[in-house]
Amino acid sequence: MADLPQARAAKEGLRARIRDRDGVVGVGIARRGDGYCLKVNVTTEDVATRVPSDIDGVEVRVRVVGRITAQA
Structure with missing residues (x-):
């Protein structure tokens, strides 16, 4: 499992x-067990x-979260 600095660097990549x-x-970035993973939301x-x-x-x-739209 990745530590936070590894996750941050991977996120930029x-x-x-x-x-x-x-x-x-x-x-x-999301916590996963004792470390971190990346989380990607898509439509x-x-x-x-x-x-x-x-x-x-x-x-x-x-x-998969669908389209994101602003709410007033």
């Missing part, structure tokens, strides 16, 4: 890698299949 992909609505299952399962040895978990 992942963001750069998937920055221009339509359907990615969020990239963050559809199709987008989810195009996100890597790990980057630089840090696990990537993907969640």
Whole structure:
């Protein structure tokens, strides 16, 4: 399991890698057991299949959340 500095570095690498992909609505860090993983929110299952399962040895978990819209 990755420590927080590893997760932060991997997050920046992942963001750069998937920055221009339509359907990615969020990239963050989440606790997992004694360490950290990356969490990617996407709009559809199709987008989810195009996100890597790990980057630089840090696990990537993907969640399909649908479109994100502002609420007034």
